[in-house]
Amino acid sequence: MKRFLFKTSCVLMIATLLANVVKAQSKINPDSIKTKMQWFADAKLGIFIHWGIYAVNGIDESWSFYNKKISHNDYMKQLKGFTAAKYNPEEWASLIKESGAKYAVMTTKHHDGVALWNTRQKHYSVVKNTPAKRDLLTPFYAALDKQGIKRGAYYSLIDWSSADYPAFTKDSTRYKISEDPARWQRFLTFNQAQIDEVNKAFKPDLWWFDGDWEHSAEEWKAPLIRKNILSLKPDAILNGRLQGYGDYDTPEQNFPVTRPKFNWWELCMTINNNWGYQPQDTAWKTPYEVISIFADAISNGGNMLLDIGPKEDGTIPEQEVHILKELGKWNKKHGEAIFNTLGGLPQGHFYGPTTLSKDSTVLYLFLSGKVSGNVVVKGLKNTIKKIRVVGTEKTIEPKVVGKISWSPIPGLVFIPVPEDSQDEYMSVLALELDKPVSLYQGQGGLK
Numbered sequence: 253m254k255r256f257l258f259k260t261s262c263v264l265m266i267a268t269l270l271a272n273v274v275k276a277q278s279k280i281n282p283d284s285i286k287t288k289m290q291w292f293a294d295a296k297l298g299i300f301i302h303w304g305i306y307a308v309n310g311i312d313e314s315w316s317f318y319n320k321k322i323s324h325n326d327y328m329k330q331l332k333g334f335t336a337a338k339y340n341p342e343e344w345a346s347l348i349k350e351s352g353a354k355y356a357v358m359t360t361k362h363h364d365g366v367a368l369w370n371t372r373q374k375h376y377s378v379v380k381n382t383p384a385k386r387d388l389l390t391p392f393y394a395a396l397d398k399q400g401i402k403r404g405a406y407y408s409l410i411d412w413s414s415a416d417y418p419a420f421t422k423d424s425t426r427y428k429i430s431e432d433p434a435r436w437q438r439f440l441t442f443n444q445a446q447i448d449e450v451n452k453a454f455k456p457d458l459w460w461f462d463g464d465w466e467h468s469a470e471e472w473k474a475p476l477i478r479k480n481i482l483s484l485k486p487d488a489i490l491n492g493r494l495q496g497y498g499d500y501d502t503p504e505q506n507f508p509v510t511r512p513k514f515n516w517w518e519l520c521m522t523i524n525n526n527w528g529y530q531p532q533d534t535a536w537k538t539p540y541e542v543i544s545i546f547a548d549a550i551s552n553g554g555n556m557l558l559d560i561g562p563k564e565d566g567t568i569p570e571q572e573v574h575i576l577k578e579l580g581k582w583n584k585k586h587g588e589a590i591f592n593t594l595g596g597l598p599q600g601h602f603y604g605p606t607t608l609s610k611d612s613t614v615l616y617l618f619l620s621g622k623v624s625g626n627v628v629v630k631g632l633k634n635t636i637k638k639i640r641v642v643g644t645e646k647t648i649e650p651k652v653v654g655k656i657s658w659s660p661i662p663g664l665v666f667i668p669v670p671e672d673s674q675d676e677y678m679s680v681l682a683l684e685l686d687k688p689v690s691l692y693q694g695q696g697g698l699k
Contacts, residue, residue, distance in 0.1 A: 279496040282515045288487040289499060289516050291402065292458070294592045295354035296550050297583070298404065299576070300460075300520055300559035301344075302359050302527040305366055305382065307564040308333035313528040314363035314412060318421050327364065328413070331376070336384035339566025345395035347568070351576040352583030354591070356396055357404030357460045357557060360389060360450055365413030369453065373445055376413060393454050405456035407447060409472060409494075410463030414439060420466055429471060440473055447477060455485050460502075461493045469495035491518075502557075507545060511552040511595070518555040521545065523572050529561040536571045539578035540621075540677045546579070547618045547678060551605030553595025582677050585643035589616035589680045601630050601691060612688035616642070617667075617681040622674060629665040629683070633690040639667060642680040646673040662692050 306313040308330035309322075317327040348356050361367045367377040369389045378384045393403050412421045416439035418429060429436040450456065459481060464472060474497040481488050492498035500516035507519060523542070524533045537545075542558065549556045558579075560572045583590060589607055593616070596606025604627070605618040619627060639648040648667055655663030667681065 280499060285489075285499050286515075288489060291354075292489055292500065292555065293516060295402070296555050296591055296593075297351070297353045297546065298355040298357060298518070298555060298557040299348045299351060299353045300357050300406070300527075300557045301562065302362075302406075302559060303388075303562045303566075304359060304362050304364065304368070304528065305330040305334045305378075305564070306362075306364070307529040307562065310528075310530045310532065312526070312530075313359075314408075318363070318412065324413070324421065328376075331366070331381045332383070334378060334382040334384055334564050336378070336382075336386070336388060337565045339384075339388065339562075341388075341392040341395040342398075344392065344562075344568070345399045345401065347573060347576055348396070348401055349399040351558075351580040352587070352590075353401065353558075355402035355404050355458060357406050357458065358389065358392060359406040361408055361411075361446065362406075363408045363410045363412050363463060365408075365411040367446065369450065371446055371449055373442055373449075375411075375442070375446075389450075389454060402457040403454060404458040404460055405450055405454060406460040406462060407450065408463045409443065409461055410466055411439070411443065414442065416442065429467075436471070444473070444477065444480065448480065451481055451484050451488075456488060457485075458489045458491070460491045461498070464493045464495050467495075469497060507548060508552065510599075512554065517553070518557050519545070519549045520557040520559065522559045522561075523575055527559055527561060529563050529569065537575065539575055539582070542575055542579055543582055543677045544620060547605040547620075550590060550593065550607055551596045551618065578677070582675070585675065586678075586680045589618070589642055589682065597689075597691070598693070601632070602627070608689060613685050615683040615685060615689055617683065619669060619674070619679045619681065621678075622671070623669040623679070624671065626666045626668050627681075629667070631662060631692040632665055633662050633692055634685040634687060636665065636683050637686055638684040640682040640684070641670065641673045642682050643675070644673045646670055648681070660692075661694065661696060 302313055304313060306316065311322060316322050317324040360369065365376050367375065369377065370379040370387045371377045379387055396403055411417045412419050416435050418427050418436065420426065427435065472495060474495045478490060478494065478497045481490065489500065490498040492501045500518060501512060501514040502518050502520055505521050523537055524535045526533045546556045560568055562568050592610060593607040594610065594612065596608055602617060604620055607616045608614065617627065636650055639650055640646070641648065648670065651666045652663040653666055
């Protein structure tokens with residue numbers, strides 16, 4: 253995840269990322285990956301897990317020493333306190349399943365360079381350098397498999413602890429790749445070796461790269477990284493942080509105001525304000541807030557990757573457990589409107605999130621908060637066969653207002669929302685249509 257100290261850096265980085273997003277759309281032909289992306293499009297929800305030595309002191313993952321909140325030396329002392337003593341991957345996978353998530357992404361290695369598996373490279377790992385003394389990835393991915401959840405692997409291209417990386421940290425000496433290409437090549441060889449280890453050992457269904465902004469695609473050898481991953485697992489999905497050689501886009505924390513133009517995208521966001529465990533951060537999102545953001549994401553044709561940050565011992569904070577369970581309860585009740593659906597109506601037709609069934613004959617309306625009175629759908633040409641309150645036996649009769657018999661322009665559909673059957677967090681109405689949804693998008697003039 254990205255954190256920057258200066259506003260000017262943020263502006264420049266945003267500009268760079270936007271430029272890279274444009275490139276990503278031109279370097280990978282969407283038609284060539286359409287088939288393998290289908291499970292991702294249907295999944296809607298994933299769980300992100302930021303777990304590493306930064307949980308010992310409860311500080312920013314890697315960025316704390318980058319931004320000089322702590323020295324690199326003091327940061328790495330956390331290795332001595334990382335125990336994973338209460339780590340129960342079966343419980344993790346069960347909770348993820350209960351949330352409704354279809355995939356989970358684990359931080360195999362963050363920018364600090366500490367691997368959560370037993371890397372064969374001469375570098376930091378929780379196996380060799382912490383009291384945990386064991387590979388943490390193998391049992392987790394095995395537990396995901398038992399729950400039918402897709403395997404995701406976060407991997408940082410940056411390694412600020414590697415002597416061969418041209419570190420951008422405040423505590424390290426930089427070097428220019430052009431002045432020492434052999435040193436950079438040593439790093440690339442090491443980096444590809446670790447990627448290959450993860451690929452061969454765990455065969456991730458999804459790769460979540462991070463840190464690509466520090467170098468160009470040519471410097472990273474991004475096409476080769478992609479080629480090597482797909483040579484072993486051709487249907488693996490790669491996120492967009494590979495300098496244009498990924499399959500989908502990953503906006504971070506802030507929700508897009510307008511629907512992204514990417515074929516596939518995913519909003520990654522935290523449950524509080526930080527990715528990893530930080531006990532002082534008590535700005536927990538409520539279940540309603542998480543559900544509202546999730547509904548907006550799927551309405552706009554995207555996914556949500558919701559992050560949790562376990563403690564160093566492997567326990568998950570109770571606030572995060574509560575939110576995942578409440579999200580799961582809501583997902584279970586309204587699953588038909590969430591999973592295996594399409595993004596909903598264009599803006600202006602309904603004031604709230606919407607989705608469509610795969611055949612577009614069922615329109616789902618998501619109602620934010622408690623509704624008193626009517627909601628309105630505009631420009632719907634279809635005949636409504638039936639309206640249901642999803643997750644209940646309740647049906648509703650709509651009223652069409654302003655429809656002129658001799659005009660092709662549809663009227664306004666007013667739907668009275670029964671107060672006695674509304675959901676605690678967000679109710680969903682299912683409008684069963686006579687045929688695939690058809691919309692009027694004119695300006696109302698009669699000709």
